[in-house]
Amino acid sequence: MESAVDERGNLIISREAGDSLQIGENVTVEIVEVTRHGKVRIGIRAPRGVQILRHDAKSVLPRQG
Numbered sequence: 046m047e048s049a050v051d052e053r054g055n056l057i058i059s060r061e062a063g064d065s066l067q068i069g070e071n072v073t074v075e076i077v078e079v080t081r082h083g084k085v086r087i088g089i090r091a092p093r094g095v096q097i098l099r100h101d102a103k104s105v106l107p108r109q110g
Contacts, residue, residue, distance in 0.1 A: 071095065 047059040060066065065075040071092050078086040089097055 049057045051057050058066065060076045062076050062079050065073050067073055072095060073090040075088040075090075076085065077088045080086075091097060
């Protein structure tokens with residue numbers, strides 16, 4: 046896995062569809078699909094008490110299942 050830190054201090058990593066990463070002990074982010082147009086679909090597994098926000102939409106994502 047390649048990684049770097051950008052000018053804002055963000056950790057930048059390279060992943061492919063099917064790969065995942067762990068954040069803390071309870072949150073897993075999986076790269077579900079990368080379309081030919083460059084759109085990335087991700088899956089997030091986290092406990093119900095963890096709030097997941099889309100910063101571009103400034104809204105809380107609804108929980109499924």
